[in-house]
Structures are given as structure tokens and as C-alpha cells.
Amino acid sequence: MSECRDIEPLLVDRALGELVGLKQALVEAHLARCPRCREASTRLGTAMNAARTWQPTVDEAELDRMAAQLGPYLDAAQTPRWPGALGLGLAAALAALGVFGWWSRSPAPLPSPPITMAPAPELAAEPQPPPAPVRRRVLERGLKVLASADWDGHTQSRGPKVIELEMSRGFVVLDLQTPGQRLYLKAPDVTVEFATARVFVEIVPGSPTKIGVLAGQAQLSQAEGPPVEIGAGEALEVGADDPVPLGPGPTEEHRADDFLTEPPLVPAPKVAPPKAPKIPAPTPPPVAVAPPIVAPSSPPVAMVPPRPGVLEDLVEADALIRRGESGPALLLYDRVLASGLPPPQAAMVRFERARLWLKLGRQDEVRPELEALAQVGGEIGRQAAMLRCDLMGGCEARRCLGQLEGQVPAAELEQKATRHLCAE
Amino acid sequence: MALIDRLVGRPKPEEVVAEHRVMVARLLRRVFGPRADIDDVFQAVFVEVLRSLPSYAGRAQLRTWVHRITLNVAYQEMRLRYRENRVRVKVEDVEELAHDHGNAETDAIQAQATRQLYEALEALDPKKRIAVILHDLEGHTLKEVSEMLGRPLQTVASQVKFGRAELATYFREEGPNAVRLQKVSP
Numbered sequence: 001m002s003e004c005r006d007i008e009p010l011l012v013d014r015a016l017g018e019l020v021g022l023k024q025a026l027v028e029a030h031l032a033r034c035p036r037c038r039e040a041s042t043r044l045g046t047a048m049n050a051a052r053t054w055q056p057t058v059d060e061a062e063l064d065r066m067a068a069q070l071g072p073y074l075d076a077a078q079t080p081r082w083p084g085a086l087g088l089g090l091a092a093a094l095a096a097l098g099v100f101g102w103w104s105r106s107p108a109p110l111p112s113p114p115i116t117m118a119p120a121p122e123l124a125a126e127p128q129p130p131p132a133p134v135r136r137r138v139l140e141r142g143l144k145v146l147a148s149a150d151w152d153g154h155t156q157s158r159g160p161k162v163i164e165l166e167m168s169r170g171f172v173v174l175d176l177q178t179p180g181q182r183l184y185l186k187a188p189d190v191t192v193e194f195a196t197a198r199v200f201v202e203i204v205p206g207s208p209t210k211i212g213v214l215a216g217q218a219q220l221s222q223a224e225g226p227p228v229e230i231g232a233g234e235a236l237e238v239g240a241d242d243p244v245p246l247g248p249g250p251t252e253e254h255r256a257d258d259f260l261t262e263p264p265l266v267p268a269p270k271v272a273p274p275k276a277p278k279i280p281a282p283t284p285p286p287v288a289v290a291p292p293i294v295a296p297s298s299p300p301v302a303m304v305p306p307r308p309g310v311l312e313d314l315v316e317a318d319a320l321i322r323r324g325e326s327g328p329a330l331l332l333y334d335r336v337l338a339s340g341l342p343p344p345q346a347a348m349v350r351f352e353r354a355r356l357w358l359k360l361g362r363q364d365e366v367r368p369e370l371e372a373l374a375q376v377g378g379e380i381g382r383q384a385a386m387l388r389c390d391l392m393g394g395c396e397a398r399r400c401l402g403q404l405e406g407q408v409p410a411a412e413l414e415q416k417a418t419r420h421l422c423a424e
Numbered sequence: 425m426a427l428i429d430r431l432v433g434r435p436k437p438e439e440v441v442a443e444h445r446v447m448v449a450r451l452l453r454r455v456f457g458p459r460a461d462i463d464d465v466f467q468a469v470f471v472e473v474l475r476s477l478p479s480y481a482g483r484a485q486l487r488t489w490v491h492r493i494t495l496n497v498a499y500q501e502m503r504l505r506y507r508e509n510r511v512r513v514k515v516e517d518v519e520e521l522a523h524d525h526g527n528a529e530t531d532a533i534q535a536q537a538t539r540q541l542y543e544a545l546e547a548l549d550p551k552k553r554i555a556v557i558l559h560d561l562e563g564h565t566l567k568e569v570s571e572m573l574g575r576p577l578q579t580v581a582s583q584v585k586f587g588r589a590e591l592a593t594y595f596r597e598e599g600p601n602a603v604r605l606q607k608v609s610p
Contacts (some may be wrong), residue, residue, distance in 0.1 A: 008596060012588035016560060040596035043537075047544070047595070050537035051561050056453035058446065066466045067445050073474050074437050104471065394479050411507075415500045419472050421493075 002038055003030055011037070015045035072130075072326075072359040143183060146173040146198070171202040173214070187211075190238045192230075194218045200235075208237040215318055232315055247301060264384065310336055314349075321356070330356050347373060347380045354384070358391075367391065382408055395422035435486065437474050444490045445470075451491065455498045455557055457542035468498045495554070495572055502550040544594040552587030559584050569573075 007030045013019045014027055031038045131339040143155065143163055151170025158164050165174075166186045175198045176183045185192040185201060187209045192199075197216025203209050211220065212235030220228045220236060230236055313332045320329040333353040337346055354369045370391075373384035386408060389400035401413055435443075448469050452462040472493050481488060544552050558569045559580075566584065570577040 004596070008584065009589035011592035011595070012560065037596060040592065043540070044592060044595040046533075047537040047541035048560065050534040051541040052563070053534070054538045056450045056458070058449040058453060063445055063449055066463055067441055068451070068461075069467055070441055070470050070474075073471050074441065167584040326431070391474075393475055415504070418496060418500055419468075421476050 004034060007031075007034075011041050011044055012048065014041060015048040039352075054369050057272075075359070075361060101398075142183075144175045146175050151203075167201060167203060169203045169205055170201065173198070173200045174289055176216075185211075187238070194221045211236050211238065214315055215322075296408065310341065312338060321336060326356050326359050330360070343376075344378065344380075347376045347378075351380050351384055355387075358387075363391070390416065394420055398422050437477060440477065440486070440490070444473075444487065448490065448494050451494050452498055454562060455495075455502070456553065457545070458538065459542075464502045465498060467502070471496045472497055475605055492572060492574075495558075499550060499573075503555065506546075506550050515545060541591075544591050547594055548587055548590055549597055552583045552590065555583040556587035556591065557581050560588070585591065 007027055010023060011413045012029050014024070017029060023232060029040055061399035085315065143165075151167065151172045153165055153170070153172070155163055155165045161178075162184065163176075163181065164184045164186065168188070169219055174183070174185075174194075176194050176196055181195070183194045183197075185194065185199075187201065187203055190209060190211075192201075192211055194213075195218065197218055198214040199216070199218060200214065201209070201214045202211075210231065211218070213232050215231045216231050217232065218230040220238070222229060228236065254320050313336045317329040317332040317336075320326070320332070330353060333349055336349050336355070341349060350369060351373055354366050354373065357363075357366045357369070367388065369383045370388040374381055374388055376384070382404070385404055386401070389397050389404065391397075392400055398417050401408075401420075402414060444468075449462065449466060452465050452467055452469070453460075456462055456465070469490075472488055476493065480486070545557065548556065554573065558564045558572060559566060564572070564579050566577060569584075570580045573580065575583075
């Protein structure tokens with residue numbers, strides 16, 4: 001046995017034809033009397049030679065698709081820098097607009113909502129880049145977590161096209177991207193089937209589970225009751241033995257309720273005419289839904305009406321971004337923010353808006369906004385702080401990321417830092 | 425093109441993507457195996473390339489520079505995947521591993537063998553894995569691998585040596601349980 005162990009390190013050398021002299025003689029002698037090592041050596045040799053002769057090829061269509069996703073980054077890389085004084089003047093003007101926009105979200109009525117002063121003509125005139133898929137945490141191939149708070153769950157691949165996700169608590173926004181792929185979400189007392197959809201789930205032990213569809217379609221099944229279809233912009237509460245208090249929670253950072261109910265106290269300023277050109281509401285493409293997993297008999301689900309305006313705007317903005325129309329999506333984000341969201345949710349929308357600015361090359365607006373968001377704290381604050389550091393690039397980015405030690409997991413920091421080349 | 429770009433021979437971003445996308449995709453396929461999802465890594469590589477392009481001073485050849493960034497990003501991703509253990513080569517997915525020897529049966533056997541090697545490679549620590557891939561599969565010398573990865577020569581030599589030993593252990597100990605090479609009808 002110990003002889004086998006001694007021989008092992010040399011088997012790859014043998015497979016590659018690098019063994020000579022005494023070592024070769026020793027190995028060959030051992031292989032002649034040890035069938036197990038001989039078999040391992042044969043299989044290893046076959047595998048090594050096959051892998052060495054394998055020439056990785058990439059389908060041209062796949063290459064085009066992957067390269068097309070880089071469009072926004074290419075545009076951002078080509079954005080010309082404003083020369084000296086003009087740049088400063090523009091920055092000052094944008095900062096003033098930003099301050100005005102900030103104050104315009106106060107409870108006082110607005111003389112003119114942000115949507116009317118956004119630079120719509122420029123944005124409409126220039127061709128919009130295709131949406132850049134955001135690099136977020138990937139659970140399984142094609143399934144990404146776009147946002148989460150205090151969630152606990154695990155995934156399992158049930159085949160090339162089927163993912164199973166068991167979730168026990170928390171809030172999560174999931175994006176299932178690959179066409180033809182299905183996600184079976186197993187929450188307490190309910191199973192939901194999604195196909196190419198963006199959904200959120202909130203599970204609070206002791207309270208009804210909330211499930212909403214931001215884009216696409218879903219089918220919900222329970223042990224009892226018929227299956228229930230959930231369309232884009234709809235949300236359900238499941239297992240509502242006790243009524244769930246609506247409205248934003250005092251401590252949770254992300255709450256599904258905040259997008260579904262009227263905001264408390266802060267009156268939403270009305271968007272007065274003349275309005276920006278009405279953006280046609282996108283119709284989510286029909287998504288094929290498979291038969292339910294469990295045969296039910298009665299529907300014990302309570303519908304939660306979405307808050308008029310905000311949810312629709314967010315869904316519409318999401319659809320616009322998917323179609324590459326970042327400019328109009330930006331206007332919608334402005335309108336959502338002007339309607340007075342609670343601070344944690346406003347921060348989420350502001351962060352998404354900043355990322356859109358980045359796509360459109362509006363760096364001067366992005367930096368102060370990220371700085372402000374970094375002060376907000378929580379997950380959004382961390383993401384904003386990291387993005388702000390990323391934008392610096394090089395050694396400066398590394399130093400900036402170093403200052404986030406303790407706030408961001410070390411592995412994530414290390415991963416980001418190593419992507420910035422620094423000769424210091 | 426700006427004067428500074430011309431002075432340092434800095435290319436346009438779209439030219440960089442167009443010229444190097446095949447090389448990057450092939451390298452990522454080589455590193456992650458035939459069936460791995462490289463979309464995210466491909467995007468991450470070019471985002472990093474485009475972001476760092478203004479700091480590219482023309483001291484290294486652009487291809488070498490992009491190659492090195494690709495390896496850095498791939499290594500980081502490999503570490504993430506290794507931790508999460510979320511990428512597995514699927515046993516049934518062999519159709520994309522064409523070796524094109526003109527014989528479907530031989531191709532299928534070769535494809536299975538390649539797949540099996542990548543399964544074994546996935547069990548290796550990413551440091552050793554990337555060293556073994558570059559040295560033993562890509563055919564780079566230890567010195568070249570050392571320069572590519574920015575590691576000392578002795579470290580790379582040691583990583584290749586121990587990586588090889590672990591590969592052999594995998595094939596020896598996983599032998600009875602491993603997927604056997606078998607003839608697959610075309």
C-alpha cells in the first residue's frame with residue numbers, strides 16, 4: 001500500500017511521458033504487479049491525453065451574445081471626459097439639480113416634479129444600450145439573488161432545467177433568467193413554480209408567506225385548493241390565519257409590504273402636466289407554466305392589492321431596462337422617488353438609479369449619490385460603498401476597499417481588490 | 425482617439441473586445457471545463473479589462489495583459505465556485521465535447537475522458553488546479569506559468585507536483601466509483 005502511495009505522484013508524469021531512468025523502471029515494475037494502480041494509470045493517461053488534445057471551442061452565436069452584454073460597459077468606457085472648466089460647470093449644475101431633486105422629495109408640494117426636468121430629449125435621441133446583466137450572487141446556473149435580507153434557504157439542481165429552492169425565512173428577490181428553466185420554490189405550506197420570472201418572497205415565521213411577481217408569471221400550489229396563477233405586478237399572501245399588518249416594518253431593511261401598500265404620512269407629490277411622454281406599459285411575455293406539483297382543492301390565499309403607481313412604475317422600469325431603454329426607466333425611477341417611499345426602499349431605488357446613471361456614463365451624478373448612499377448603512381450602503389471604490393480604479397480603489405474592512409465580508413473585499421491592478 | 429491613447433498605443437475599447445473575445449472565451453473554457461457556465465466570468469473579465477484600460481501603459485503586449493487579467497478573474501471565480509461547490513460537470517452532457525477525430529465513437533470516448541479529468545480537477549484546490557491546467561493541459565512551461573500567475577517559480581512547481589499527485593489519488597481511489605469510460609453509440 002505504501003508503495004502505491006509512493007508511486008501515485010509519478011502517475012501523471014508517466015501519462016505525460018516525462019518519466020525516465022530509474023523512476024520509470026520503478027513505476028513500471030510496480031504497475032506490473034499492482035492491477036489497481038495499473039487501471040488508475042491507464043484511465044489517468046487516457047483522460048490526460050484527451051484533455052490535452054481537446055481544443056476548447058466557443059460557438060460564434062454564444063460569443064456574440066456574451067459580447068453584446070458588454071454594450072453598456074463599452075459605452076461607459078468610450079464616454080469622453082469633459083474638459084476642465086466645462087466639466088466643473090457641468091458638475092456644479094448637476095449637483096445643483098441633484099440637491100434640488102433631493103429637496104423635492106420632502107413632504108412639501110413640488111412646483112415641478114423631477115420627471116419634467118430630466119434630460120429626456122437627449123436620452124430619447126441617443127440609442128440606448130442593451131441591459132447589462134448585473135453580476136450578483138448566483139445560486140444555480142441561471143438563478144440569481146438580486147436583493148435579500150436575513151434569508152435562509154438552499155438550492156438543489158434537479159436536472160439541467162429544474163432548480164429546487166427550499167426557503168425557511170427572510171426576504172429575497174430572485175431572478176430566473178434562462179428560458180425553459182423552472183424553479184420550484186418550497187416555502188412552508190406552499191410550493192410555487194416559476195419559469196423565466198423575477199419574483200420576491202418574504203417569509204416571516206408565524207406570519208403568512210408573501211410571494212410577488214415583478215416580471216413573468218408563476219403558479220402557486222398548496223396542499224389544498226386549486227393552483228393560483230400570479231401575473232406580473234401581483235402579490236399573494238399564503239396561509240393567512242391571522243391578518244398581516246400592512247405597512248413598512250420598523251426594523252426590517254427590505255419589506256415586501258413597502259412596495260405593496262400606501263406609504264404612511266408622507267404625501268406623494270402629484271406629477272403635474274405637462275407630463276413626460278407616456279411610456280407604453282410593457283406587456284410581460286407569456287410564460288409557459290407547467291401543471292401544478294400538488295393537486296389542491298380550495299384557494300386559501302388572500303390577495304394583497306398592490307399600491308397604485310409605485311409597483312407599476314417599478315415593473316415598467318424593469319421591463320424597460322430589459323429592453324435596453326435605460327433613459328425612460330430613469331424617468332420612472334425619478335417618479336417613484338418623488339412619490340415618497342420610506343427611506344430604506346428609497347435607498348434601493350436610488351441605488352438602482354445610480355447604476356443606470358453609470359450605464360449612461362453620467363459619472364458626475366453617480367459619485368455623490370453613491371457617497372450619500374454609502375452613509376445609509378445596511379446592504380445598500382455596503383453595495384454603494386463598494387461600487388464607489390470600484391469606480392476609482394487601480395491603487396485608489398484598493399485603498400478605498402481596504403477602508404471597508406469589517407463592514408464587508410473579507411472574501412468579497414479580497415475578490416474585488418484583486419481585480420484592481422496596482423503596482424504599488 | 426486621444427493623444428495619450430495614441431502615445432501609449434492604447435486601443436479603443438471595442439477593438440479590445442473584438443480582438444480578444446475568442447481568446448478569453450477559449451481560455452475560460454479551458455480553465456473551467458467544457459460544460460461550465462462562463463457567461464458571468466466572461467463579462468467580469470471584460471468589465472475589468474475596460475475599467476483598467478485607461479491605466480494600460482503599453483509596457484506589456486495587450487494580449488498578455490488581457491490574458492493575465494483573464495487568469496486573475498478566473499482564479500477568483502474558481503475560488504468562489506470551489507467554496508460553494510456549485511459547478512459540476514454533468515455526466516450526461518457530453519455532446520458538446522466534440523474532439524472531431526472523424527469517428528463518433530472515438531470522439532465520445534475522448535469526450536468522456538475529458539469530462540472525467542475535469543471532474544477530478546474540480547476536486548483540487550484552485551491554486552493547484554490552475555497551475556496544473558496551465559502547465560499540463562495548456563503546455564506552458566513552469567516559468568511561463570509562474571509569470572502568468574505572478575507566483576514564484578518554486579511555488580508553481582510545488583503546486584503542479586502536488587496537484588498531479590492529488591489527481592492520481594483521485595483516479596486511484598475513485599476508481600471503482602468513478603464514471604467508467606464506456607463506448608457510446610453515435
